[in-house]
Amino acid sequence: MIKFDVEDREGNVQSIEVPGDISLSLMEVLKASEYNILATCGGMALCATCHVEVEKGIEHLGDPNEAEMDMLDTLPDASFNSRLACQIRIGEHLDGAYFRLMAEEE
Numbered sequence: 707m708i709k710f711d712v713e714d715r716e717g718n719v720q721s722i723e724v725p726g727d728i729s730l731s732l733m734e735v736l737k738a739s740e741y742n743i744l745a746t747c748g749g750m751a752l753c754a755t756c757h758v759e760v761e762k763g764i765e766h767l768g769d770p771n772e773a774e775m776d777m778l779d780t781l782p783d784a785s786f787n788s789r790l791a792c793q794i795r796i797g798e799h800l801d802g803a804y805f806r807l808m809a810e811e812e
């Protein structure tokens with residue numbers, strides 16, 4: 707099992723534990739954990755409603771792919787540690803990470 711922390715838009719922090727080898731994206735796990743993420747594009751890096759800031763563990767994530775990078779470039783509130791949760795695969799590298807949800811709920 708791996709464990710990481712998620713901070714919602716109100717500042718509440720919750721630890722999420724999932725098997726390290728499930729074939730899901732972080733966005734899918736967050737949705738399954740009842741977070742209100744629209745994911746309008748279904749995980750294609752096109753809607754940015756899964757925008758998160760990686761407060762801890764970004765050094766383990768590797769560089770964003772081109773589609774993710776292009777989308778992040780369009781976000782006014784993106785910062786150096788912004789990522790799209792749909793482009794982050796669940797894996798051992800997320801153990802101990804800390805994510806903050808950024809996109810507005812609608």
Ligand code: FES
Pocket residue numbers: 733744745746747748749750751752753754755756757790791792793
């Ligand atoms: S779900 Fe649309 S960009 Fe991630």
